[in-house]
Amino acid sequence: xxxxxxxxxxxxxxxxxxxxxxIFTVLFTSGSTGTPKGVPMLSHQWNERDMNTYPSRDALVxxxxxxxxxxxxxxxxxxxxxxxxxxxxVYDSEKLMETIQLVRPTILFGAPAVFDMVRDIYRxxxxxxxxxxxESRQKRFRHFCGGRLKLFVSGGAALDSQTREFLQKCFRVxxxxxxxxxTETGNIxxxxxxxxxxxxxxxxxxxxxxxxxx
Numbered sequence: 001x002x003x004x005x006x007x008x009x010x011x012x013x014x015x016x017x018x019x020x021x022x023i024f025t026v027l028f029t030s031g032s033t034g035t036p037k038g039v040p041m042l043s044h045q046w047n048e049r050d051m052n053t054y055p056s057r058d059a060l061v062x063x064x065x066x067x068x069x070x071x072x073x074x075x076x077x078x079x080x081x082x083x084x085x086x087x088x089x090v091y092d093s094e095k096l097m098e099t100i101q102l103v104r105p106t107i108l109f110g111a112p113a114v115f116d117m118v119r120d121i122y123r124x125x126x127x128x129x130x131x132x133x134x135e136s137r138q139k140r141f142r143h144f145c146g147g148r149l150k151l152f153v154s155g156g157a158a159l160d161s162q163t164r165e166f167l168q169k170c171f172r173v174x175x176x177x178x179x180x181x182x183t184e185t186g187n188i189x190x191x192x193x194x195x196x197x198x199x200x201x202x203x204x205x206x207x208x209x210x211x212x213x214x
Contacts, residue, residue: 060085
């Protein structure tokens, strides 16, 4: 019996190991590390490292407004569903704000350009109603954006400091989360902190006059 039990346990471990090394999904990369290509993501890479728990117990409603073939939106959609949330799909990027008003998301994920656009819309509102108090205007704008936004996640490039300050002040959120990573590696840093399990190494790039000793 003991030998049979050990054999079964060994088989289970082998099966788990095989599952971990199975291709979970294939993502598209535009070629920052070479020519455009499909990047296979293994099960353990995606499930153990990239599935995050959102820091909120409120209803989770997200927006999918970027190409699902890329890691940013694919990851955002999967993590939202992983946390028991719902996702509203934007079929026309020009109707993003219109869809936000319909879906009323609680989280907005996007590139800095998306948040710059939100800030610019608010500025237009300020110019249209100069006599309105800032508190009243901000309340009206929060309602214009669905009235439930509580979390902002920016990625792909550095977020403008004025845009960050606007989002925090207008929507009354303590911080705007910055994400950094690549298709080939997945998440590297969140909120300016290197993720657990990520190893860093600096390399010399002589053609750009950049050296690890700088």
